[in-house]
Structures are given as structure tokens and as C-alpha cells.
Amino acid sequence: MVDILHRVGVVGSVDDVYKALDTIDGLAAWWTLDTKVTADGAIQFRFGEAGGFDMKVVETEPGKLVRWEVVDGPEEWIGTHVRFDLHQEDDFAIIMFRHEGWREVVPFMYHCSTKWATFLMSLKHLVETGTGEPAPNDVQVSNWH
């Protein structure tokens, strides 16, 4: 099993970052504008024709942790977990990010690692400046977008 890892520091408080991870408005402002709650309580993230992901929130601890299980989306993602561990270091809210449980190293995993980095930078910009770069206005990293 292999994981995608990132560490981003946001000038702000863990509570501000948590709000961007625990509310639909927050998530829509850095990941994708097309974010909503489904009938069965999962969070549905869509990226136009590219499809998207449904996440079940499996664990939250205000100001500390958000953990999701991927319940629908690309086959490689289903059953994997995405977690955001938060802690404060002076003026910085630190996000230790982990997308864990990939079954094998595929080109799509390389792509998702880079995309997660740019989306986490979008989250950083959102909290620091009030404006992120959620899809469809996300940073293009390649021909896979």
C-alpha cells in the first residue's frame, strides 16, 4: 500500500482551516464549486466531464482531524482514505495530508499527488486571502488537467 503525502502551512488558525474542511461552503471554495451532500449523507465532489468523488465522513475532531472514506469515484480511489491532521505551530496552521490505501502505483496516482498539492495550496490561499482556486478554475498541471 502506498500513500500520497503533503504538508502545507496556512497562516491562520486550525479552526479556520477546519471550517474549510468541515463545511460544504468551505470545501466548495478550494476544491470544486460543484460540492453537495447526497441523500445518504456523503459529500459529492464533481469536476465536470472528468467525474468526481463521493466521500463518507468517517471521523472528525474540531480543529484537529477530518477523515474521509472514498465511497464512489474512479476505481483506484474507492476504499481509499483521505485524512487531514491539523496542528498549530506559532502563526501557522499545519495540515498533514495523507491519501492512503492506494492498492498500486499507477500513473493516475502520480497525477493525483500533484493535483492534491495544488488543491492544498488553493486551501491555503482561501484561508489566507479569502480566495481559493476551486475547479473549474483550478490550476492545470498537465493534459489530464
Place this chain on the structure above:
Amino acid sequence: MVDILHRVGVVGSVDDVYKALDTIDGLAAWWTLDTKVTADGAIQFRFGEAGGFDMKVVETEPGKLVRWEVVDGPEEWIGTHVRFDLHQEDDFAIIMFRHEGWREVVPFMYHCSTKWATFLMSLKHLVETGTGEPAPNDVQVSNWH
């Protein structure tokens, strides 16, 4: 053993990307301005007070591959390998990046994963626009810079 993975697509040719990986001027224009060849033929990358890395070039194939061994730098990096595999997909030169051989998952690895993403985006910008964001003008991702 765990790896850092990224996939970035650059609008341009694999030869242009290769030039940015195989020449001192190219490397200095996207990773760090303070790049030079040492007396024993390694490439020395420095980032001011943060220190830096010495890389031995262990394999190159024009337009296809650059592979380095880390011979000096932070203890976690020494003995690891950094490789850039290149191929063309229509208008995009695709970089499959792998920093492999980390002995354990430490917070510094999370940080380096995010920094590699932003430096690879700097490489993309360099080839596409003529201007990258090498240190000391690199994108700050956290309190660790």
C-alpha cells in the same frame, strides 16, 4: 520504502524539458539559482541557510530520463534517488517524477512532497513561459518554507 510521486505535463517538447534537467543554467532557472558543479562532478544545489543537496548524476538518456543519487544533504535524503522519466503525449511533455528510497515516513517527507510539486510547476512555467520560480523566489508552502 516509500516514494514521492508526481506527474506534470509541460506544453512543449521532451527535449526542452530535458534541457532544463541536464544543464546547470536549466536547473538554476527552476529549482535554485545557487546551482553549480562541484570539484568531484556532483551537482550542488543550495537554498541559503536551509542548506541543500548534492546530486550525482547516475543515468541520463536525452529526452527520456534523468536520474540522480543524493550524495550529500539532509540525512533523510542521502542514498535516495530522484528520477525524471519523460515522454511526449501530443503537445505535452510528460514528466513522471519519483523521489524514491525514503527509509521512513517522516514529516519532512510530507513537506518535500509538496515542495517538489511546486518546483515541478516552476519547471513547467520555465519551459512554457521562459520564467520559473527558483529559490530564493520559490513558492512558500509553510513555515518550513
